[in-house]
Amino acid sequence: MHTDIRAADFAAYKQRFLDYTDTFKDVPDAAPLRLKVEHTFKVFDHACRIVGSLENEAAPLKEKARDAELCRAAVLAALFHDCGRFPQFRQYRTFLDAKSVNHAVLSFQxxxxxxxxxxxxxxxxxLAQCAVLLHNRHTLPPMLDADARFVTDVVRDADKLDIFRIMVSYLTSALPERDAVLLHVKDEPESWSPNVAEDVLAGRIARYGDLRYVNDFRLLLGTWMHELRFAVTRRELAESGLMDMVLSQLPKAEALRPAVEKLKAMLEECRNAGGLA
Ligand SMILES: [Fe+2]
Structure with missing residues (x-):
């Protein structure tokens, strides 16, 4: 029997999250925190959709849909995954983990x-706390058990899908928080870092610490296509047109062309994504 996860059933938890964020309303210049509230609810909605789509996935993901506790843990983890962003910003005035604290650990605590x-x-x-703790890890521990892995994957896919939306809006305009959201990298339209382009070609996920230019951000977003776990997320990304926009903004330089072509091919795969084997 398929588990029916409806976003409306979590209204009390959404209120609990809002009550928590209210305790940060005294923080000055809190526009970035308001964006985190919006982000949280979008990630929650994405997680509900992923869980609701599992019947269309191949085994073993399909079986997870029948475990009500797993599905519940996944959407609750999505709702609280970034709660540590609030104390992080209040204390350090930045979302840069490297210059403050690992926000996933703070969310977990x-x-x-x-x-x-x-x-x-x-x-x-x-399960939910474990997923929150691991949601921003560059790579997941290989020995993670299958249930914890599943819950973590839902949060990571849902999170990435909304980060694509946020990043594209900042990459395409001069919004006031642009510099903070793009982690203060240099805006040189023709520059990129060769090691990030190499990550694309090698099928690796780029690291935040390697980003120096805005174009590196675009390449990083491209590398995330490597690890989207659920067919519904991959298709939603392709159908949103967000990645097409990111790719169209990359420099047309010959040296970057192989990486761009690879990302275009990956995007086509996302568009045609069926269930994973
Ligand atoms: Fe996060």
Missing amino acids: TMRDSDFLKEESGRVRS
């Missing part, structure tokens, strides 16, 4: 200490 999931079973709580 906040979730645990505030007991946001106190009404849930121990299994739901620990």
